Amino acid sequence: MEELKKLAEAFELEGKVLEVKPLGNGLINDTYKVVTAAGSPDYVLQRINNAIFKDVELLQHNIEAVTGHIRAKLVAAGEKDLDRKVLRFVKVKGGDKTWLLQDGKYWRVSVFIPDAFTYETVNPEYSRFAGKAFGNFEARLSDIKESLGETIPDFHNMELRARQLREAVQNDAAGRLAADTGELKAILEDIDRYCEQMCKAERMYREGVLPKRICHCDTKVNNMMFDDKGEVLCVIDLDTVMPSFVFSDFGDFLRTAANTLPEDHPDYKGVDFRMDIFKAFSEGYIDGTRSFLTPVERENLPYAACLFPFMQAVRFFADYINGDTYYKIAYPEHNLVRTRNQMALFHSALSKVPEMTSWIASL
Numbered sequence: 282m283e284e285l286k287k288l289a290e291a292f293e294l295e296g297k298v299l300e301v302k303p304l305g306n307g308l309i310n311d312t313y314k315v316v317t318a319a320g321s322p323d324y325v326l327q328r329i330n331n332a333i334f335k336d337v338e339l340l341q342h343n344i345e346a347v348t349g350h351i352r353a354k355l356v357a358a359g360e361k362d363l364d365r366k367v368l369r370f371v372k373v374k375g376g377d378k379t380w381l382l383q384d385g386k387y388w389r390v391s392v393f394i395p396d397a398f399t400y401e402t403v404n405p406e407y408s409r410f411a412g413k414a415f416g417n418f419e420a421r422l423s424d425i426k427e428s429l430g431e432t433i434p435d436f437h438n439m440e441l442r443a444r445q446l447r448e449a450v451q452n453d454a455a456g457r458l459a460a461d462t463g464e465l466k467a468i469l470e471d472i473d474r475y476c477e478q479m480c481k482a483e484r485m486y487r488e489g490v491l492p493k494r495i496c497h498c499d500t501k502v503n504n505m506m507f508d509d510k511g512e513v514l515c516v517i518d519l520d521t522v523m524p525s526f527v528f529s530d531f532g533d534f535l536r537t538a539a540n541t542l543p544e545d546h547p548d549y550k551g552v553d554f555r556m557d558i559f560k561a562f563s564e565g566y567i568d569g570t571r572s573f574l575t576p577v578e579r580e581n582l583p584y585a586a587c588l589f590p591f592m593q594a595v596r597f598f599a600d601y602i603n604g605d606t607y608y609k610i611a612y613p614e615h616n617l618v619r620t621r622n623q624m625a626l627f628h629s630a631l632s633k634v635p636e637m638t639s640w641i642a643s644l
């Protein structure tokens with residue numbers, strides 16, 4: 282921890298650093314809380330996983346542009362509680378950068394948001410708040426002047442994810458397909474059956490009927506901060522903020538929030554797509570995006586609710602076949618367990634498309 286303390290102290294912090302300890306449970310970056318002496322803010326120290334985010338400079342440029350834009354809007358609206366409503370990244374001492382490269386590792390520091398809570402599960406009421414908040418997030422960014430790059434090129438491109446799975450299968454790097462007794466083959470066949478249907482967004486984009494907008498692209502339930510009354514404070518985990526289809530934000534929230542079980546729960550037979558969460562979230566989301574959402578985007582929200590569990594299953598499965606090189610795992614079958622879970626969620630969502638469609642039409 283001494284080393285982490287030194288790293289934190291390389292940034293322009295207020296107050297003496299007392300302690301640095303692990304924080305949160307992201308699958309990509311390593312995150313720590315930096316506790317400082319009473320009277321000064323605490324901070325979040327994060328190692329940016331540059332095996333995944335290859336262009337850290339671009340990534341921090343995006344984040345600074347986005348947080349700066351939102352902050353300016355909040356200031357204009359007279360908001361007083363700024364540091365709880367938008368993340369603030371701290372500069373390196375004596376420099377202009379918000380990131381530090383040390384021994385091949387990239388680090389950054391943001392102000393810790395006090396008295397805020399994240400949840401792994403939410404009720405319908407909180408889902409409505411979340412829908413509105415992610416909708417507002419997109420709405421606020423709809424007039425940003427800076428151009429943002431893709432921090433992971435083609436991040437939510439289903440055609441690419443399908444291609445990556447095919448490559449993984451061809452290489453079978455960990456020999457897992459060679460050792461397969463039938464289950465893996467069955468999953469692959471199941472994925473194949475729906476793949477073309479799920480690549481609809483890319484086709485609509487090529488036909489010019491579907492726009493890309495600045496989206497969050499990692500709207501997992503736990504990437505949203507609530508205050509003690511259930512009001513949304515702000516959206517966190519901004520590494521993937523980039524141009525994408527609105528389906529990303531709509532679909533990924535429901536993927537995590539509408540599942541009756543966590544994404545890696547082994548009892549995949551107990552997985553079900555919760556319509557009460559869908560209804561509440563879509564109500565909030567449509568409310569928050571009224572100023573810009575097109576009819577094509579709106580009509581395809583049920584598709585988005587299916588696409589994200591499907592895409593996540595394809596990503597987990599490709600990682601399993603590759604020998605777990607991307608997602609953090611806790612045990613050897615972890616990515617396979619996640620795959621089963623997400624495929625079950627996909628099937629459940631797919632069976633509810635008619636109900637979703639009539640709900641969206643009624644709003």
Ligand code: GN1
Nearest residue numbers: 306307308309310499501518521593
């Ligand atoms: C990763 O970092 P974290 O845990 O919020 C991943 C998301 C996946 C998610 C699955 C950059 O998000 O795309 O949906 O795991 N982020 C990246 O839990 O790949």
Ligand code: MG
Nearest residue numbers: 307503504518
């Ligand atoms: Mg996260």
